[in-house]
Amino acid sequence: MGFLDKLFSRPAVEGPSKRELRESNEKRLKALDEQIKALRPYDREFLRGMGQRSGSWGVKAMLVVFGMGNILRGVGYDAEERKPIEKVISTTVSETEVEKIAVDTPVSIEKEIVVSGASGWANKFTNPGQPNLDHTAIEKAILDAVPPGVSIKGVEIEAEGYASPEGDNTLLTAEHRTEQVGSIADQVAIDGVSVNVTRKADGNTIRWTDNTTGSIVEGKKQDFLLAHGLSDKSFEDIAHKVNRGKLSKSEQQDPVVKAVQDMLRQSRVEIAKIKISGVEHKIFERDNVVTDKSTKDRKIPGDLITTKHHRVREHGIMPDKFPEIDPWLYGQYPPDPIIDERGIKIGAKDPTAPLPKIPKPDPLKIKRVPPTIVSAKIVGKAKDRVKNTHESFTKNHPSPQGNRYGHRKQAGGRV
C-alpha cells in the first residue's frame, strides 16, 4: 500500500453530523427562547432598544455611560471587532446641570359605570332626536377617568345587557355598534375603541320590581304581563308611550304604567366595564447632565451611547469600579498597543497604567489675529453737525458716492 493509499484510508476526523448539529441548534434555540421569556421587563426593554439601535441604525457597538460629575465614560463591547471598548466623554460644562426630559409611560385605567342600557344606544337610531344617554354616559366616563397628561390610545368596553321586551334592537346590533364606536372615537379623539356587548339573558328575560316585596325580580315577559294584567298589545302601547315621553298626566299616575316604566328602566340598567389604555406624559428632572463635546449630546450615567455617531477611543483600561463585570467583556485588553490617527499610542496592556497624556497646544504658539478697528475722523465745520447724528452710521457705512466722510451730498447745501 502506497503512501497516498495509506493517507486516504485513514478515517477522517469527524465533527458532529448534520443531524447532530440540527438537534443541538434546536436545543440551543429553545434554551435561548426560554432565556428571553425569563427576562425581566427592564432587560427586555433594554434588549429591544439595543436590537433596534444595532439593527436599524447599523450601529456596531453599544456603550453604557458611567462616571460622576462632569466626566463620563462609556463602556461596552464592539461586536464586530470583538473587543471591549471605552469612550471618554469630554464635556463642555464645568458644572453639572439639571435637564428636564419628557417620558411617555403606558398607562391602563379600568372603570365600571352604570349606563341606562344598551338599548339606549340603539334608540338614537330608532328614535331620532332623542338624547342618547348611554353614549353620553360612556363618553363622560372615559373623559372623567383619564387624568390630565394622559393621551388615550384605545378603549375597550365590555357591557352585559339585559334585554328589554320591546324587540330586537334592545342590545346593540353590529351596525349600530360600529357607528357608535366611530362616534365615540371621534368625539374623544381616540385611536381605537372596541366594544363587546354580551346578552345576559334572552329576549324574553326582563327585570322588574315586585310591588309586594320591593325586591327586583328576573323573569319572563309573560310573567310580567300576567302579574300586571296586560296583553302584548297593551304592553307595547304603554312601552312606546314611555319611550317617547308621551304619557298623559293621568297615565303617569296609573300604577300599571308606572310598573311598565320601572320595568323598562330596570331592564336597561347595565354595568359597563371600560378599559382605557393610553400614554402618560411625565416630565422628569435629570441631574448630573453633561454635554458630550464631540456630539453635543447630553448624557447622564446610565445612558446608552452608540458608536455610529461617536469616535470611540480604545485604551484597554479596565473599569475596576465594576468588578462584577464579566472579564471577557471588559478584561481582555487589546493584544497590541492601539495607535490613534495622531500616532499616539493609546493602548495599554497594564490595567493600572495611567491614560496617555495628549500634548496640549502651546498657547504662545497660537497665532492671534488683532481685532479690526474701524474709525472715522471728522474734522472742520462739519464735525459738530455730524457728531450726534450720523457718526455711527458713517463709521460703518462709508458711502462711495459721498464725500470723504462718507456722507452723500444733500440738495440745498454742502456738507
Added chain:
Amino acid sequence: MIDFHLAIQDLPKNERDNLERMWEDPQGRSQLISEFEKFLSTAIKLSNLKGRINEVSK
C-alpha cells in the same frame, strides 16, 4: 420561538441574503446562535450595569 426572518427583515438585501444562507446551513446556524447567545449575555450584563448605575445616581 425566535423568528429569525423577522429579526433580519430590516437589514439590507445582500446582508439579509447572506444571513439567510447561513441560517439554512446547520453549521452557519450554529455560528449565528453563538453570536446571539453572546449578544444576549452582553445585553443582560449591560442592562444590569445600567440598572445599578441608575440606582446609584438616584
